[in-house]
Amino acid sequence: MDYQTGFFYLFAAVLLFAAYRVVTARNPVHAVLYLMLAFSQAAALWLLLKAEFLGLTLVLVYLGAVMVLFLFVVMMLDIKLDGDRWGFWQNFPLAAVLGGLVAAEIMAVLWVGFPTLTGQAAAAVADSPSNTKALGQLLYSEYLYPIEVAAVILLVAMIAAIALTLRKRKDSKAINPGLQVQVRASDRLVVLPMAATQKSAPAPAAAAADEVKA
Numbered sequence: 679m680d681y682q683t684g685f686f687y688l689f690a691a692v693l694l695f696a697a698y699r700v701v702t703a704r705n706p707v708h709a710v711l712y713l714m715l716a717f718s719q720a721a722a723l724w725l726l727l728k729a730e731f732l733g734l735t736l737v738l739v740y741l742g743a744v745m746v747l748f749l750f751v752v753m754m755l756d757i758k759l760d761g762d763r764w765g766f767w768q769n770f771p772l773a774a775v776l777g778g779l780v781a782a783e784i785m786a787v788l789w790v791g792f793p794t795l796t797g798q799a800a801a802a803v804a805d806s807p808s809n810t811k812a813l814g815q816l817l818y819s820e821y822l823y824p825i826e827v828a829a830v831i832l833l834v835a836m837i838a839a840i841a842l843t844l845r846k847r848k849d850s851k852a853i854n855p856g857l858q859v860q861v862r863a864s865d866r867l868v869v870l871p872m873a874a875t876q877k878s879a880p881a882p883a884a885a886a887a888d889e890v891k892a
Contacts, residue, residue: 679831681790684789685726685783685786686723686726689719689726692715692719693716696713696716697712697716697797700712700713700716701713706748710747710748714741715780717737717741720736721734721737721741722787725787732813733812743796781866
């Protein structure tokens with residue numbers, strides 16, 4: 679078994695474990711962290727298949743936007759995490775093991791490297807089009823309609839997320855801008871005319887009584 683096959687089985691095993699934990703984790707924070715691990719392993723598999731563009735796109739798009747996705751989920755579902763508090767040191771061993779595993783995978787790939795092509799193989803690679811160009815030709819020629827349908831679905835999902843976030847809830851303190859614009863100064867401020875008053879001086883008997891008490 680060569681090193682590429684070994685890396686494939688390693689990445690695939692970690693990917694399957696992370697995907698399983700995404701579904702079975704009760705805490706949404708843990709599920710999102712496992713989802714990030716699954717995306718990183720999938721990107722590594724794309725790199726092994728020499729699809730660098732897809733691997734980098736998976737890292738930049740999905741790993742970069744996954745926290746925004748988590749915020750959308752929290753805002754839409756109004757998840758309460760008060761009863762499931764967890765500390766840093768309690769989960770540090772598992773996080774350290776997973777982080778060390780990902781770092782070891784990256785170091786192994788950088789240390790072993792990939793063999794350089796020579797002769798006819800190098801000439802064939804040089805004459806063949808790049809992955810990005812071939813992918814672009816397929817997406818906007820043969821798979822044009824599925825790409826358009828996916829774009830429409832994502833647009834509908836974005837509008838639905840905004841609508842669910844701005845829905846009326848008991849604990850929300852939203853203000854209607856239209857009512858604010860229609861407010862007049864006379865509706866908020868009322869000036870009451872009052873006669874001027876002057877504080878009268880205390881009577882001599884009362885002042886003498888106060889002095890005796892003092």
